[in-house]
Amino acid sequence: MKRMASGQNKFPKHLANEVIEHWEHIVSGEYVTPPCPSISQLREILEVAYLAACAPEEGRFPSFNLVVVPTASLDDQNIGMTVYRLSEPRRLSVAELRRLAPATDLKKSAVLIGWDEDGVVVAGISDLGTSWHRARMGLSYSYSVPSALIIQIDRPGRLKVYQGPYAVAGLVDGDLVASRIELSLFMHSTIRSGFDRLVEEFSVPQYEHPKDFEGFWWIAFYNIFASITNTISASGHGGTLIVAADEHVPNSSDLRIKYPVESMELRSAFIDFINARNVTADCWTRIELGHDDVEQDFRAELALLDATNRLVEAIRLIAQFAGCDGAILITSDLRVIGFGVEIRSELAAECIVEEVTSDYGEEGEICDIEQFGMRHRSAIKLSSRVPGVCVLAVSQDGPISGVWSKEGKVLIKKGANLPNMNLPFS
Template structure:
């Protein structure tokens, strides 16, 4: 029987990975007794519901002295940290934006209140690891994210240190979507380089003063949010992104739309807003200018989130959601009638194990078939059990990457 990990097993990983490599600064990791109390309280809260609503929130072990006063909502009487308190407070927080703050008061762990952290869009991604620029957390701040029943993610400041999911301890690793020397990373980097300004047709990277990494990060964040939203609905689904148009013979579109703006336009607008916020002065005399820049980031963030939600909801329809390189909806309820050749296999890119394609269900085989037919396509399969796979043909051979969101 496989060993099932519990919060106490996270302590060793935290001690091993808490301090960044080559860092000479002292570590602010709390003592083991405090760590265990924080982890176990979050773990027990994750297993509880309120009015059938799952508990999802972020708990930060941080003193109010380390944070900006304007972001704080302090309780007059701090509450003792318990699973019940976390379940009660979770609905008023937005995952990865409003955090629950706790610290020691008179030798006891207590919740001192809530605080805002960054913008709604900037800190939602587990793929890019993009850090926020506004209201950053202290470098040594310990945060524990309750992602779902029995699922915790522990971070040091902005950087994830370790994750507990499905009874397994998952150490941080370079995500396959962000490895630019690997097939998936190369594919998406090429798509981003090919984005054009809608007015002039010039390449965005050369005409727009934005760092390539920032644009790529937000592009990947959009994809991650689409997949995460589909997974959270538990109905399963599939998404195919194709750099080149697919003929009707390869992709039969049950439903098509007209006048749909590409998500890439929202991504570009959000990049512009972020650059404006970064360039805004921070002196008191320019407070109005900075507030306008922050409002622009919030507005572009909300527009991007609406677009992501629209795409993800379409996955509930039988068939795939088909997007082009600008993340524009080409169709949904899409069927791929091209059959796989007999005895076709697919390679697990992480383990090197080869599997017959006919061992998988119809949803998987449908995505396998279009990726086998088109080298310029990447497919994502979201199963009802929550697993998420990426699929791509590499030099004529099908590969898949499991656990894309883990």
């Protein structure tokens, strides 16, 4: 999502207008757009959610999802989610949302809101499962999410509106943010050499077309770095991931590694995942060609499931290393060097630091390093000294910044979006 130019603060009513304006134009073709409540009802829902998120309960601000559907559809067995329906619907209110929010999990469930011509009610709790959350973070490639209006409120002042899996618009700290594809490309030059080395250890499918498996290989590789960073972001404590091209691993004058590990587990897990996926894809392709072997297909699916679980658990553990004071250091070919890393670099003499404001380019505006916090300043100093390094700095409240060097300058991209490249609109 991209922040829209604004001369004044925006409120939920402005977000409602933005959603209604774009609701029918998210996806074209044979896609069926799910129902959306009237503008007045949507404003009511967003305003109540906005206020509920700003009202702490026992010192903690609530975070929650809302799934908004026509009341008549609640009896549909194919609604796309498990519904725990209240025997008697309740009037939508700030107090009601505050009471129900602790019964939900931002990663998997939601307060269910129903609407019809008589008004808006709280209808129950819906279980969305964790697959969509995991897929958006880059931890999965299959997901299930109901075709409905979904509102996510993860902290006070931040609302995101989805149409099923597709982001529509959001309201972040008084600014409207519009939906658009954003693929942060600043990691590309750093991680490409690592990818080229890993490809040498991949099996090559015999039946699947190269454009299919080669495209997936790169997406899956990019998603390793994205999912580690997104998992750190979701943890709530922030952290730093240093990704170094193999030939540019910083030395002891720039970094002090408190906990060196020199682990190949992530690298091995990723290679096994890709190879298991290749075998399974070949089985699917053979089925399409009429050469079915049920026993072989079954074994391939089980092997892929095991490999996927191993990779996900490796990613989650590495992201947890950010809980220690200091950064995580990983190479572009997925070797984990260590964590609890202290950045010792000083800013290179006459270094130019620019903040990138464009969506895809690397043109920026010269800025003062002192405007950033300590985590970002350390990342800038390291990048000024070591070429071939990309630093992903995650603030405690979640936003991600990318820091890298190019042609003698250090570039910083604040508010970087690192989506699963299979779900660019997520």
